[in-house]
Amino acid sequence: MSKIPADLLYTKEHEWVRQEDGVVRVGITDYAQEELHEIVMVELPSVGTAVKTNEVFGTVDSVKATSELFSPVSGEIVEMNEKLEEAPELVNNDPYGDGWMVTIKLADPNEVKNLMNAEAYKGFLEGLTK
Numbered sequence: 001m002s003k004i005p006a007d008l009l010y011t012k013e014h015e016w017v018r019q020e021d022g023v024v025r026v027g028i029t030d031y032a033q034e035e036l037h038e039i040v041m042v043e044l045p046s047v048g049t050a051v052k053t054n055e056v057f058g059t060v061d062s063v064k065a066t067s068e069l070f071s072p073v074s075g076e077i078v079e080m081n082e083k084l085e086e087a088p089e090l091v092n093n094d095p096y097g098d099g100w101m102v103t104i105k106l107a108d109p110n111e112v113k114n115l116m117n118a119e120a121y122k123g124f125l126e127g128l129t130k
Contacts, residue, residue, distance in 0.1 A: 002031035002125065005096055009112060010121035013054075013070040016096065017115055020103075024073055024112065027100040028060065028091060031125055036062035039091045042084040044069075044102055049077045051104060053111060058101065060091065069101065073111045079103035 004010075009017040014032035018025040033039065041061040051057045051071040058069040080102050083090060091099035106112070116124060 004118045004122050006118045009115035011072045015072050017072050023078060023103050023105050025100050025103050026072060027095055030095050033092050033095045036064060038063045039088045042088045044080045045077050047077055072115060073104055074107040075104040077102050078105045
């Protein structure tokens with residue numbers, strides 16, 4: 001079973017969100033990285049890029065496929081994980097830590113209320129595997 005930290009929020013597209021004082025840190029879940037297998041490249045937007053909820057903000061290439069990354073919230077990219085350019089495998093090794101993708105300054109802090117908590121995400125995953 002995939003790791004699902006209780007202190008994060010989740011999307012149906014398998015992104016996770018950690019709230020940090022008006023910004024959110026975003027990555028892909030343990031389930032997503034397991035499905036992708038070996039990640040070989042991560043393409044992320046530059047700092048200052050505006051993103052909108054549920055719109056594509058980047059891609060992840062694996063030995064299996066290319067997958068789009070969907071923004072869980074609207075706002076502005078204020079930080080991107082530059083380590084992933086040289087070491088995309090960090091997403092596989094530590095999806096909730098060093099494998100984070102971007103930090104987004106929230107346009108509307110209430111948007112996070114639309115995300116799933118850990119229990120809801122666990123139930124969502126269980127529905128996918130049936």
